[in-house]
Amino acid sequence: MRRISFRLASVSLALGLLLSGLCAEAMAAAHARKNQAAAKPTPAAEEKAQPAAQGLDVEAFRRNFVAGLAGRRNAPALSPDNVRILSTEKAVPFAGTDIYAVRGELIPADGQAQPFTLFVSADGRFYVSDIIDLGAGKSILKPARDKMLAEDLAQLGHVIAKGTGQRTVVYVSDPFCPYCRMAFAFLMEKPQAFAELRLAHFPLSSHSGADIACALMAWAVDKAPDKAADFAKFAYSDLAAPRPADKSEASRKKAWVEVANAFLKRFPELKALGENGEAIVNALSGSSWGAAVQADMARAAALDVTGTPVVFVDGARVEGFDQKRLGALLQ
Template sequence: MKRIIVSLLAGLVLFPSMIMAGLQEEDLLNNVHKRFQSIVAERGGEPDSISRQGMTIEKKIPFDVKVSGKALTMFAVKISLIDAATGQKQNVSLIVDETGSVQLDGAFAELSTGLSLHQDALDQLERIEGDPGVGDLLLRGSGDAQVLFLSDPFCPYCRHGYTYLLDQMDRIDQLKIAHFPINPNSGALALTFLMMEFKGQDNYLDVVDFAYMIDMDDLSGNRDYQVISMFNQEFGVFEDEPEKVFAYLEDRHLDLLTEEMEKMQGLGLTGTPVFIVNGVMVNGFNKVRINQLLEK
């Protein structure tokens, strides 16, 4: 999975006398800001390039954990960081104490079962409320789960995820797919336009299968044109040269694709794949976690 990952490291130390009413939000943001600055400095960058003004708390979910018979209030927190140069948003999810100075780096788990004691809070944190406004219906299954798959057809983990989801249709009611081509020179743009062009048609699933099964090693030169040529060899639907077909598809679908990619970035997407199962977002092809959500 191609994405930016920042690990904020802190030891978990519990001081009952420090427990306060409510999350100390300003202290938390200041501490996160300092940690980001130190990470940038460790990598040889300029610490002042990280702006405190670009950090906000998007969502916070309180929960209690019993430690030595006493209830310890913790928070699952989603912090949004805006890159001042690009305007791109990145979300960072943390488990912190009320003081905003201590982070859980690991997991609260019930020792006898291994079950997470904070996963429900994280699920609430990552839940997307309402319709995200992206995604086309790909398949209907015989299950109950609503799944939205945000993907790049040339991302290896996306391809694994696509195959996995097709095998889970007995647990899925609706499987929707939204396109997020990462590398504009890979040929993924042509594949995305083709999937958008044939959306809702009888051969739509065949077109998506083609996009996720095409051998990338067979491509060279202008990959978008070659994708169109290989597609036409299999489906025989276009009469014009690949260059003209690509220009036609780009003219029809680029604006909508750009709009949908902006919506996905607004959800905090920085890479692929992303799975949204019954409203809960899973970043990366985490088969165990996706399976757990499909079972709920």
């Protein structure tokens, strides 16, 4: 399993990915600046009111959450208004209090929204990672966690293939990761096992040009859905990974253009974006397709994805290309 090469900050669940700038690392700086400018956060006070589960002190949760993040290295300036609450639900009673599942987004003023799902105490003071019933030997949060996971997975990725089976497969991946390519080929050979295969983009910063490849696959899902599977097959089978001479901005841009030209040669319909690779890269800058890739990354990060590939089969998680386990889950 390929892991992200730079150090991730440690914050409850995957929120450290926001503070360490994962999305900005994975997508080019120019793309990130434009996307951030286009996605201005809406303060919580201006959001359409979401009915909170009775008994949960939402405002205390917002205050405590922001206070806990404030001391983190590279933490952006945050206020409780930067915490958008999407839904709350009572999960389980425990030790004289109630534990609530809180789903929301942390939205710094100049950054990418980072989704989160947390279990917290009713007073909004404590984050609860798990509660194990020692006598029963099981987690009492598991039913609520499984429900939240199913809801999160339903929003992750984009359908690139439909099969004749019953299972839903969500595949978090980077097209230039060799293990991702092996897993992709394996999954595409199993249409009898899944009802749909959803691809969630997670380009690693160490793979120059992967972000552009992912944005072009997102374009296909949006503008040429009948070709979405072909775009993905090309990216994961035939597309050569660029080999930049160094880590300079010039080398990175050259890799983007190389990837865009390769796609254009294979898919002439991309001329709708530009006549050549450079024009296509410019068209993708600040586009909704680049934003879709960042959204995939943020949602995957909220599920504690830190490397690729990760495959979810009806919610069961497989990290790396574990062919034996994948085969068993797809039977």
